[in-house]
Amino acid sequence: MNHEMDENAASGLTPDEEALLDQMPWLEEAGISRRAFVGHAIAGGLGLFATDLLEVEKAFASLAPSPGAVYAGQAMENIVRVLLNINGEAKPLEIDSRVVLLDALRERLQLTGTKKGCDQGQCGACTVIVDGKRVLSCLTLAASVEGKQIRTIEGLAEGDELHPMQAAFIKYDGFQCGYCTPGQICSAVALLDEARRGDVSHVTEDVSASTTRLSDDEIRERMSGNICRCGAYPKIVAAIQEVHSGRETQHTWAIVDETRLAMVRREIADETV
Numbered sequence: 001m002n003h004e005m006d007e008n009a010a011s012g013l014t015p016d017e018e019a020l021l022d023q024m025p026w027l028e029e030a031g032i033s034r035r036a037f038v039g040h041a042i043a044g045g046l047g048l049f050a051t052d053l054l055e056v057e058k059a060f061a062s063l064a065p066s067p068g069a070v071y072a073g074q075a076m077e078n079i080v081r082v083l084l085n086i087n088g089e090a091k092p093l094e095i096d097s098r099v100v101l102l103d104a105l106r107e108r109l110q111l112t113g114t115k116k117g118c119d120q121g122q123c124g125a126c127t128v129i130v131d132g133k134r135v136l137s138c139l140t141l142a143a144s145v146e147g148k149q150i151r152t153i154e155g156l157a158e159g160d161e162l163h164p165m166q167a168a169f170i171k172y173d174g175f176q177c178g179y180c181t182p183g184q185i186c187s188a189v190a191l192l193d194e195a196r197r198g199d200v201s202h203v204t205e206d207v208s209a210s211t212t213r214l215s216d217d218e219i220r221e222r223m224s225g226n227i228c229r230c231g232a233y234p235k236i237v238a239a240i241q242e243v244h245s246g247r248e249t250q251h252t253w254a255i256v257d258e259t260r261l262a263m264v265r266r267e268i269a270d271e272t273v
Helices: 002-011 015-022 034-061 101-108 164-171 181-197 216-222 233-245 258-272
Strands: 079-086 089-096 127-130 133-136 149-151
Touching (some): 164 181, 181 216, 181 233, 216 233
Parallel strands (some): 079 149
Antiparallel strands (some): 127 133, 127 149
16 A cells, blocks of 8 residues: 555656546556556656657757857758748748748748747737738748748838838827737738728628728728737727728827927926026
8 A cells, every 4th residue: 555655656646646547457457567557658748748849849940040049950851942922022942841931931031020929820910911811920831832922011111112001000009019010010901902802701791792891890800810919909990991991080199300309398498487
């Protein structure tokens, strides 16, 4: 009895797990001791964990490091050669077949405008546009989008001229910390194309229409995959609505330059006197 208690204490089993083992006499019949069974189970769990971790580390090791980064070199496995069309430019890459589009953009092509948020496809921060549709780059294998037109936040502006959606986000202050903003803007741009094509959402009233007029509810529903932790939703909806409707509203704020600051300081000084 004391021997069994020592076994269970050493294995870290809960009382329920100990009771379950007590109901398994076949272990002894099969010539496997309780100590051996527990040991194999623990080793098996650790083995699976280690195998999974090793695969992840191998995939990351296949990426080229950022300039100045310190790393331990490792040979790539499962190499594929792809030609990605990103923002109108052809980008040849040699990558591990398991590398996702997000990591290829950020780690191989230095297109860091696309952000890594949850890395599980739930926050939308990594949204980019592929063949005119929104995709989550953290869940998309880079090799799977070869031959398609990929558009990131860096590819929206035309030279020094911002995309209308970028300008609207600035006008309405549709960001706070700004981390989710690239994904929000890419999603909003593709959203308008979806509406023009007549793609419907869960709140579309007339699903037979060839185009969809976006109400604020439509915009909220279609943007529900992009999460803003700061809560800038009303301003984001207003920005999208202006670009969609073409009805411009007056600016409610302005960036203050040094000239304006000097005027304000003089006014305050005069009032004080």
